[in-house]
Amino acid sequence: MSAPPDHPLGYRLRRLVGSGRTAHVYEAESPLYGTVALKLPRDELERDPVLRRMFENEVQMTLALSHPRIVAALAGYPTGAGAHLALEFCEGSLDAALGEPLPLASAYRLALDVAQGLAHSHERGIVHRDVKPANVFVKAGRAKLGDFGTGFFIGDAFSGEAQRARVGTAFYMAPETFRGASASPKTDLYSLGVLAYELIAGRRPFTGETADELMLAHTSGVPLSLRHHRPEVSPEVSRVVATAMAYDPEKRYESVRAFVLAFAAATGLPPDDPPPALGRSSRRPHLPLQPGGADAPPEEPLPKGRFGWLGRRRS
Incomplete structure (x- = not known):
């Protein structure tokens, strides 16, 4: 060629x-x-x-x-x-790295990496809408969130219609997305929780052969605890990931930044960056x-x- x-x-x-x-x-x-x-x-x-x-x-x-x-x-x-x-x-996407359990230290670091990138995105007023391993890239053993092709600026005139469209990958979509609700930082947070679960457990929390099966799983199923798959995972880590994946958006963390802080505390890994100063604008620059x-x-x-x-x- x-x-x-x-x-x-x-x-x-x-x-x-x-x-x-x-x-x-x-x-x-x-x-x-x-x-x-x-x-x-x-x-x-x-x-x-x-x-x-x-x-x-x-x-x-x-x-x-x-x-x-x-x-x-x-x-x-x-x-x-x-x-x-x-x-x-x-070097490649995180999707190629999955399929078997990772060493816990590596799984924790990669999940925290993605969470910090997503937190920065939200603080800049951007919703990703398709957080999944194939959109996370690896360089020098660290993860970087990428591919914002389905994302939108919060408050942008174009985003009104885009926000309501059902976009994403069914394995990682929030229950409310399947029900037709608008995408939001909370739907990104749910997808992040699914990704963190998969990194730690070595398997997805919900499986299915069709979109309908996955919709039913995400909207009515309850995933097994991380500790069922890996007993060495602490109860604190299991709880943090489960909170991110809560069925009710109001029961999830207030923000991805809050997840970063809770996950870092549970795993003992320090975040790479401090939270932004209060009052920082998240409007489109x-x-x-x-x-x-x-x-x-x-x-x-x-x-x-x-x-x-x-x-x-x-x-």
Whole structure:
């Protein structure tokens, strides 16, 4: 197969690594940033204003975020011939790492990583809507939340219709989403709880062969305690994850930041960052769109543990 053509903005495209509803993703070389993951809009966006707006929103949302636990946006532009989103290149998705129980220390750290990235997203006024292992990426043994293609800015005019649409992955969707309720930070929190459960237990809390089976499981089932699968998990950790997954949104934590603090206390792991100062605005920021973002600060990676299976895909 011939190599893809280079991008007019100077990116040298190496290989196609994936495709989504709105964009193709390439491994590419940038004269400024080295190896990057480059998202380029699909041709269909020229004919579909909804998909076009989704790509535009993803570019703006990702550029609005800057946190070591979120895949860093290096540059991007939402519209026109130069539309693109350049991201830091990661080793692979967390989805490839699952399918068997992880060492508890690794599972706890990865869950806390994702929670901190999601907390930052919410504090910047952005709901993700599809928190799942395939949208979490691994670099140097640490997790980074990515792929905001189905997200929305809270309060944005476009978000009213988007917020009501049933979007997400059925294994991780909140009960109220199945019932037609609008997406919110609390639905993201539920998905985070499911992801944390899966990381720790090595299996999902709810299973099913069809969307209807999964809907029934999430809306009427009760998951087994984490300690049923792994007795070495402390009651405190089991309780924190169960609270995030509470059927009633009002019984979940007030925010993902509250989950971060409770989970860190239960596991003994310190968060990477302190909570934001009181009064910090969560309104949509006005940002220059190209270039944007920032490199994440240096990190101390986790010990390798079982991270050799990052190259394997879950069946």
